[in-house]
Amino acid sequence: MTAVHRALMLCVPLILFAGAGALYVPPGTQDGGANADGDEVSLASLPSLPAWANAPLPDFSGIRDTTERKVAFFSFLYPRIVLANSRILLEREYLDSLEAKSELSGKELKWLLEQADRLRVDAANGSDAQLALLKKRLDVIPPSLILAQAANESAWGTSRFATQGNNLFGQWCFSKGCGLVPLSRVDGASHEVAKFSSPYYSVRSYIQNLNRHPTYQKVREIRHQDRLAERPLSGIDMAEGLLGYSERGEDYIEEIRAMIRYNNLEFYDREFRALLEDRTPGLFRQLASALDAKVLLPGGGGVTPFES
16 A cells, blocks of 8 residues: 555545636646756756656546545646646746846846746846746645645546546636536636646646736735745645635635645645755756656655656
């Protein structure tokens, strides 16, 4: 029995929640940054995504046992969260290196401009204000929060939008044919529920949405205060900033927090922090190009074998 299975078995009884809260997502639902191949991380270049990041969603509906279904769901999703967060940390490390420079090159300024455009930062390019705002937005989301919202919004990976569109968070799009038309869409509405080529891109888009949309400014502020105080990032605390995620408001926030508690999802936050104990660009690059999703699981063998 793996560490994941042992941790989850300790969480019984578990409580099921399923929701269909719609999340507004601005246009643009892909990885959100250049994924150029290269031997070193430079400017916007990131390691090539491993092949498993393109794998479709498994059929979770065929797993009858509730605990087994949850184990399968979390075991599938957690490595994709580590992958997405690691790629963000690579870019964040590069941002730190630019912040320490007295003068920036044209390529460095271009990278800042592209990041500012992607994360909707309105400040003079290369300015201290731009760097400070990017520092608040170019950051990770705790695994516990991502896992809880994915389980809630996708009915544990069994909803129509999850199975037909790899969409685990109910993200919307606004171009005709960009996704799936909600069966309950009111007359006159034009939104669709976005389709993704794989669940990884749904995770990446969700993180980007929390990192840039004005509705989730409080999420970012809570995270920023934790960074300043050198406190571990908390999914339960950051859930307070999700008031605009669902029309249910405070009830939705409490539901997400309950899911984190009852499913012991803070376990994954602790495992993610432990994985990042050696906070170096080399480690982030290894995590961002793992050849096998299983090595990113708790107890999965650490950081081997990885793409060299």
